[in-house]
Amino acid sequence: MYLSFQSYLVERSGISVLEFQSLLPYLKEKEIPKGTILLQKGAICTHSFFVESGLLRAYSIDSSGKEHVIQFAPEGWIITDRSSVFFNHPSDYFIETIETSKVIYFSHDFINQASEISSSFRNYNERLLQNHIRQLQHRIQYLLEATAEERYLDFISIYPDLLLRVPQWMIASYLGITPESLSRVRKELAKRNFNPKR
Amino acid sequence: MYLSFQSYLVERSGISVLEFQSLLPYLKEKEIPKGTILLQKGAICTHSFFVESGLLRAYSIDSSGKEHVIQFAPEGWIITDRSSVFFNHPSDYFIETIETSKVIYFSHDFINQASEISSSFRNYNERLLQNHIRQLQHRIQYLLEATAEERYLDFISIYPDLLLRVPQWMIASYLGITPESLSRVRKELAKRNFNPKR
DNA sequence: CGCGTGATTGAAACCCTTCAAGTTTAGTGG
DNA sequence: CCACTAAACTTGAAGGGTTTCAATCACGCG
Secondary structure: OOOOHHHHHHHOOOOOHHHHHHOOHHHHEEEEEOEEEOOOOEEEOOOEEEEEEEEEEEEEEEEOOOOEEEEEOOOOOOOOOOOHHHOOOOOOOOEEOOOOEEEEEEEEHHHHHHHHHHHHHHHHHHHHHHHHHHHHHHHHHHHHHHHHHHHHHHHHHHHHHHHHOHHHHHHHHHHOOHHHHHHHHHHHHOOOOOOOOO | OOOHHHHHHHHHHHHOOOHHHHHHHEEEEEEEEEOOEEOOOOOEOOOEEEEEEEEEEEEEEOOOOOOEEEEEOOOEEOOHHHHHHOOOOOHHHOOEEEEEEEEEEEEHHHHHHHHHHOOOHHHHHHEEEEHHHHHHHHHHHHHOOOHHHHHHHHHHHHHHEEEOOOOHHOOOOHHHOOOOHHHHHHHHHHHHOOOOOO
C-alpha cells in the first residue's frame, strides 16, 4: 500500500528502495472519508500528508467567517502547513478531505531521517521548497496583476483536472472572488465561445 | 567591509569566523548608486544580494506596463530571485536600488560551499527558505482577505522603518492598490486619529 | 419525492480605479 | 539661497469590477 508513495519518492528523489524501506517506521497510511478535517486551525501541524488517492484542500477562515482556499492536493501531491511543522507554531489553517482519500502521514522526523541517509533526498526536499516558493510567488503575482477572469484562466491552465472535481465555490475561494463572480466570469467566457475541456 | 555580513552570518547561522573567511572568494562587495538595476527581467539571476546599507526592491512589470513591488530589502536583508537562481530560469522581475547601497553579491556556489563545510549553515539556509514561505503565505492571506486599509496597517506594523524611506507609490504598489487609493486610506486613517510613528 | 447544497441571475451598493486637476516636496543649476 | 522643474502626493468626479443580498433554478442523495 505504500507502493505508490515509494515509487513516487524513488522516482523523484532518487532515494533507493532499500533506503525507503528503512523509513517505513516513520510512515502510516490511512483511508479518510470525505469531509474529514486532518488539521485544525490553532493546532500544531505535526505531519505532512501525501495523497495516494482522493483530494484534499487547505483553507483558512478569516475574521468575518469567510473561507479562503490555500491549496488543493489531488493524488501525487503533498499537503501540509510547512510553517507550523517547521517552526512548531499553531497553524493558521485547516486541512480537509474533499473526497474520500488514501493518505500517507509523515512527520518532520521522516524528512530529517531521509535527509540523513540520502543526500539525494535532501536535494529533492530543497527542490520541493524552492518549487513551493516559486508557486506562491506566481500566485501573488496573479493576485496583484490579474482580473478575476485572468486568474480563472490561469487556474484552469494549471489545474485542468481539478475543474471537474472541485465545487465551483471552492475554486472561487481559491481565486479570491465570490462564487457569484466566478459564475459570471464563466458565463462571459462561454458567450465568447470559450470551452474548457469537459 | 565584509564585517557586517560576517557578523550577521556568524550570529544567525552559527558558522565560525574561520569558516566564513574561507568563503571570502565567493563574495564581492559593491557600492551601488541609487536607481541602479541589479537584475533585469528575463535575465538569469546568478547572485543573491545582501544589503549592508541602503535599500533595494524587487518588482515586476505586468502586461499593461504597471509595476508591482514584490519585496523591499533594507540593510541586513537578502534579496534575490530564488527561483531564477535555483532553477536557472529567466527572472520574472527586476531588482533595483531605491537608495545608494552597499551590497554583497553571493552566488549559489557560496551557499553550496557554505552548506558543505557547515551543517549549521545548511540548517540556517533551510530556516531562511521556510521563513520565506511563511512570509509569502502571509501575504497571500492578506491579499485574499483584507481591504486596502487592513493591508496598509499590516504593512506598517511589519515594516515601520520603511514608511519614511520608501516613496508612497511604491508602498501602494506593494499593497496592490493605486497611489491615489493609498493616499485616501491614509487620509481616512488620519481623520480617525491614527498616527504612525513619524 | 423532497430536501439541501451548489450554481445562476438580477439589482443595488461598495470599494477601488481612472482620469484630470491641483498642491506639495525635493532636487538642480544659476 | 533662491528660482525652477520634475516628481510625488492629494483631491474630486466619474466609471468599472466585484460584492452583497435575494430569489430562482438544477441536481444528487437519502
